[in-house]
Amino acid sequence: MTFLADSFRQVDNAANLAKLETCLSLMERLPDFQTYKKTSYEALVLGPDGKVADLACGLGFDLPRLKQLVPGGSVTGFDLSESFVRAAQNHVVDVCGAEDPSITVRQGDIHALGCEADLFDAARIDRSLQHIPNPGTAIGEMARIVRPGGIVCAAEPDWSSFVIGSDLAKISRHAEDAFRNGFLNPMIGRELIDLFGAHLTITHHSVHPVLLKRLADAEIIFDLTVTLQRCVSEKKIPAAEAAVFYADLEERDRSHRFFALLSIHVVAGRKRSVGRF
Template sequence: MTSTVFETVTPDSLVYLDRLAATDLGRSYKGRMLDELDVRPGQTVVDLGCGPGTDLSALAEAVTATGAVIGVDHDQTAVDAARERTAEQDTVAVTLGDIHDLRLADCTADRARTDRVLQHVADPVLALREIHRVLRSGGRIVMGEPDWDTLTIDHPESDLSHAYTRYVTDKVIRNAYIGRQLPRLATEVGFAVPTVIPVTPVFRDVQAADKILGLERTTQRAVAAGYFTEEAARRWLDHLANGPFLAAVTFYIVAAES
């Protein structure tokens, strides 16, 4: 089943985050999220699930020396990396924390952001309630999340495409439908939701898509879970590797106000 086209070793999670941020896709949607966040000098911004600090410098630049940026992540390795990267930025503080139970006082922040975080958390509604609690009245959060049910990969055997997407939504991503759900969930916890922006990147290069989707690794797991036979998986990957390639998935940028 192995092909030299696909990555066979799962990249380190922090390396993966940096790699995605450096792509044209990453720069584009992150720039759009920053625009929607509308950060002003002097404000306090919380980056929830900040990872290795990929976006902290841009936020620090936006708040200027008169503001503050707080990065929060549940992973100590990510926190250590983010602290190292921002060591010379006095306006940035990075803390270990749980998005479901933030160690922040009520009405602490003017702005908050989450980037591909809520798809993985245990309880997105509880996380949204916590974010609502720490935002000041009139504060804003911008969230970016994919809707994995929209994942489309072209293949002559459409049932194989459906099986792959079904495996991703059933087994790979904890909250696979969070992109479409965010406006409703945010409204239910007390936010107003003035802006929903769908972004649908289209991949024509299989190796570029593989660096984000892990096509062969995910297919192997789908075989083990019974979503593909070995023979079906071979046909699936052979076409992806050698035929014309097209994949797309819709990513939602949702701005909500407290």
């Protein structure tokens, strides 16, 4: 039983890479995800000739969009996964119609990217600090690679805000806890403001709701069936109660009462001219 969060931490060893691609592609299409992403782009304060880094770039959806904001500049995507690097390169070609030399994708560990300091005007990361062992180190590395006065931005969920609408509150809480506990850093959204403050001068902080109203979407993004299976296997929920709970979700979906809710924090900061970086 592969938990979605486990797969994101080990993409190249994931039993079902297609599952990750399906999840990321769905998120990309949903309006609430598009809204917070737009805010994260704006928080970078990019000029037309800017150089921007997109860390843990995944399938590369953000790379062509960032390039539109820096038409005379460049975009560099980094990802630890060989599979995601190849997918991002292919996505750039699909969107641009050919390889674009101003958009590059490199394999790299966000804890130590191996590029020179002060190289970029801005750097961003999106929903990936929740998966990595040392988010503070990663934010420090992002600060290192941007120039003095440059901007670092992160968008991350606060899984303590995760709610599945149901009258069966006890079972719902077990399912919510099981899913959030699958992440290395489930509270990273609310922690961003302090982690950024250790390295940068805060320039932006906003919180964005992600509201799903379809059970099918929640199944893909929140891994509901696998989450309930884990709860049953760990004896936190009897199998019969898990079945009743899921039947309730299905009835809510049919009657248009289903919802699942999560908050995403977007935080940006400016690199200080004098400091450690």
